[in-house]
Amino acid sequence: MNIKKSIVLRVRIVFLLVCLFACAILYKIVQIQVLDGTKWKQISKERRIRYQPVPATRGNIYSDNESILATSLPFYRVAFDPAIAQAETFNTGIDSLAMLLSRFYKDQSPEHYRRKIKNARHAGRRYIRLNSRQINYQEKKMMANWPIFRAGKNKGGVIFEKVEKRFKPFGMLAERTIGFINEDKNGAGLEFSFNGDLAGTDGEALFERIAGGNKPIYDGTEVAPQNGYDIKTTIDINLQDVAENALYKALVEKNADYGCVILMEVKTGEIKAMANLGKTKGGYIEDYNYAVGNQGRTEPGSTFKLASMMALFEHTNLGLADTVDAGDGRYRIKNTTMTDVKIGGYGKISVQDVFEKSSNIGVAKLIQENFGDNQQAFVDYLHKFGLSSTLGFQMDGEARPYIKNTSDKTWYGTTLTSMSIGYEMKLAPLQTLALYNAVANNGVKVQPIIVKEIRRADQVVQTFQTRVLNERIASEETIKKVRTMLEGVIQNGTAKNLRSADYKIAGKTGTARKVKDGKYVRLYSTSFAGYFPADNPKYSCIVIIDSPRGVNVYGGDVAAPVFKEVADKAYARDLAMHQPLRARVVPNKDSLPQVKAGSLEDLSLIMNRIGVSNHSTATNDDEWVRVTPQMRSLKFEPNPVRGGQVPDVTGMTLRDALFILGNQHLKVSVEGTGKRVVKQSVQAGTEINKETKITIVLS
Template sequence: MAKLRKDILWRMALLYILMVGFAVIILGKILYIQVVEGNKWKSKANELTQKDIIIEPMRGEIYSDKGKVLASSLPFYEIRFDSKAEGLDKNIYKSNVDALANCLANLFADKPANEYKAALYLGWQTGSRFQLIKRRVTYSQLKKMENFPMFKMGRNKSGFIVIQTNRRAKPFGILAERTIGYVTKERVVVGIEGAFDKYLRGKQGLELMQKLAGNVWMPVNNGNQVEPKDGYDVFTTIDINLQDVAQNALLKQLVKNNAHHGCVVLMEVETGNIKAIANLERYTNKTDDVIANPGHKSNEISYVENYNYAIGESNEPGSVFKLISMLVALDEGVIDINDTVNTGNGVTTYYGIKMKDAHRGGLGKITVKEVFSHSSNVGVSKIITNYFSDNPHRFVDRIYKLKLNEKLGLDIKGEGIPLVKDPSDSSWSGITLPWMSIGYEVKLTPLQILTVYNAVANNGRMVKPRLVKELKFHGEIIKEYPTDVIVSSICSNETLKKLKIMLESVVEEGTARNLKGAIYKIAGKTGTALIANTSHGYSDKNFKKTYQASFVGYFPSDNPKYSCIVVVSSPSNSIYYGNVVAGPIFKEIADKVYATSIDIHKPLNIAPALAGNIPVAKSGNKKDIENICKSIDIPIKTTSITSDWVSISQNQKSISLHNININPKQVPDVVGMGLRDALFLLENCGLQVKPIGKGMVKSQSIPAGTKTTNEQIIFIELG
């Protein structure tokens, strides 16, 4: 029995030792985890329950030249309630919840106060740390909420959480939409938004979030938040009023001519500032469009901004290139504008390929100026081939000096690549030079063409087109973008004068006579070009030809302030000439710009209006009268004038001034004065003035020189 007992005790002791050892091992492991690996496991726990989230900054805004918003990030807010906020207790909740519910109901007017109270109560009862109160709250609504009961105590005491989201908006819709551009989540960048994204987007902030039940994340208010930095504002050169004019003028002609697409650029001559840029493309509504926009019909045709043709489409420009050919020929001294060219019957042949003029039967023998104004293909090609066929490098190198074989280097992406062939290229042939001279076998974008014409208007100074003037941060200028000069002088002054004469002649007596106006002059060039098809040459598979109509020029031609190019592609109503399709768009824009821009009007000639009788003048302040007479060249006689106030006598040729002696204790003589001067003098003497009628003072109820008394009433009659 003793042996059995001893055996049992030994076994129990062994079991006890094993259990104690196991406990020591567990305890040791716990201590090892707590002390040695504690930070490691805490970090892993935090990774599962806490994380830093990025706080997006407020994206900078894009403005027009006059400070109107073209693109803006509209902030919207989501309001949540944390019933377990550290500073929130039962007394605060109960004493404020009714008033808060009433304020919310009055502000949003979407449901009664008892429903808002129920939502708050649900959050309180369930201990919710992220109870939804309201989505899509505007900034103005949020500012009002900040003064609501409980809410105004701050996040820690009230438990209210504000989460901001931003949505990009363009207040002017499709106006310059493609040029303003966009940036997608996938970092697809377009237009100004894309080009200046690094400035607009600002710097991201960080906020610590804690995971709650239901996979809900709530901000942790531990003071470690990194505030985001808002983006810079971009100030463009676009005038939104002129943009509206340009876009509507373009749309009207595109619809009228059933054209595929078109573009307009309006540029300030001296600075290169782009004041308007419109790109519209024909679009047929699909079923999905009708579902998204119930007011639209399926297969309905509209025009939208899907592509920036003005900047991106590099095409054969046609006849508008003839200015460049004439610039080279004139500046190289091989022709003068009064030289004659025999265009014959308007048909010539180069290596078996016929070239024709638009004018049937030809123009015969005409001057170089007339070759240009009537846009004679035969005339221009003969000039260039006669003088440059032996050395085509001379012609091409002169074009290269204008930088037309290079991109303009615009800030925004997508500029089309220019093509000006070199005689050493394998594609150069015997027909290249004559056809290049009239705008074929060469490719340029509309904006690249406009830059050349703008240089002519700008007295030979070629400037880079500019879309952005400056960057600002909270009103302070951060960076400015000055006008860049591409070529300081594109040609000699003598050549420049001749080019201007020829450009004016196009409108005065040439292919664009329909654009001639009586008030101001336009200078420019029409263009009608066949559009090449990659598979079928200059016609489609049905042998149908498509055209590009254009007009480019500047106004007023005697003192250019604006240059403009209009290009309309594939007009399909059997009318395709530049003067008829593109010209009216240019004219409508120019007329409206001229009508609203007083600074480009010629000064009025006032002298003839004053050649007869001098206008009737009023008595009054001597300095005012002298300044007015000086500004309109009316002679005045001021002999022995010592007073600041004068009466007037006049004849047909001059005005004489006479002293009016002012005594503050006597009623002054105000007959012959205007109401403003009469009131000033009479009220300074303490009189109450009662004027009757309008115009000049004819009589006064109290004679001049009468002693004044305070608050005395005087009646003055005007007529």
């Protein structure tokens, strides 16, 4: 009996404790929901609502003639606040809206969209993404007139989330030079190096974090983003295309590992072409900037003999007709043997012949005889020529040159002679080219540049002028001697295949053995560096072909022909190099601007600001117009862009054309250079399908 009473007592105690615990929970619920409800709702709202950045539109990258190399085109994702619309607006429009969404996206039935939106409205959700597919600007304008959506974002609940895509009209052309930047702000090329200017300044707006994503709140506190600046490069699209094609053919023919071409204006240092191609499983692509970066920094080989000869002429009274005994083609230095290409050697030859025939022994003997007792003096001349310093190039990633000093632990008894022929040191191709460019420029060494201006629209924010790095790298007499030698290489030496009846070329071939696992192997880095026309230099150029395979793998056989093709094309299209400039035609001040087509708003604004009379038959709903001159005024006529049809973009600027065609989901390719579209491959008004491609021609 006592046991029974004990058990009942324990059960009652447990029951009482459970009841007390339940009451405590109930009290806490009432306290949170009712007594402190306002407080917790406010805290929840503060945590859900926060300021987030609104991305700025990235600036454009232009070529030297203002052809667009990279631009940003706007696209949108469609989201919806189903709870914001009034009941009458929602109920009368939901069926039509669901049907239009189904027809447009073609992925779900109207019932699916209707149920999705209604369920979200009943659940009080303030944000749903209707579809992950991105739409273009024309589609956005069309959707904005759909039921419910037409009431706008504040009364209809439609949310068009802007997404920008980077577009390169010329495809792979100069891809690595243009570069990229990823979400982590890492990248390469101009996009990365000038990101601070191109990116602009992000704005800020309130966003509410809710199920399905972040919904923007437009409460008047938002800060508009400041769009990025545009940059104008020195790149010539035509010459860039020539350089890449010539390089590509040589790489394929010789099954080489990689190659690069740099073409630069002698006086200004402006880079007109910079091509970089590396071998991948799929072929050759612009995978790295070998012209500037560490992976392209190699032992220059015989192209460095120019610096060695300059040091000799600066240090001695040596003349081009003086002689040196190159012997039988073998030269013993300490415990190593240096050889020449010619079997049996060159014997006793002139200094001019030493350079033209690229005699390793001839150069090494001259350097050893004149600098053997003061080896640091030779190194000091290399410093004077600027070969041990970076150029301060505008793009990030310039390799640091490596020039040994006599105090280095790796300076051996053979180092002086090895350096004299381009070994035991490393230079990037651009750094070697800068030396040749200085010789072409009568001893004035200028800094290479690839960006000329930073602009906002037509307003120039910053200009980059030609900067002189060294007023005179060597005496006038030395420059005259080495220029004679460089011309002799083409006339009588290792690059006779470059001779032209139309103009003179000056330059030097290079063939340097590659190092693998600490040993020199039978793979070569071949090169040719020079300038043209030799008597009045306009351009300097360097070509590198790394690890060519097969027969004839020397610089004169592999790299020199690429130089010749680039030089021929540059010479052919630059009339100033081979005939007098035509007299300039004085413009007629009464003539009208050569405007063909464009945005009504932009053209009206521009014409009004410059004082050109204009009138329009277009309405405010007509965004695009064609322009017809009438007497001394311009007439704007509608140029409608209809969904599903190819628009007429002739006469427009490249950017406007890309904007319109991209919004029509057309695959676009660009031919020619210039500021305006003169021809399109698909006739305006043609129905668009998934396979429609269009080519636009610039002039």
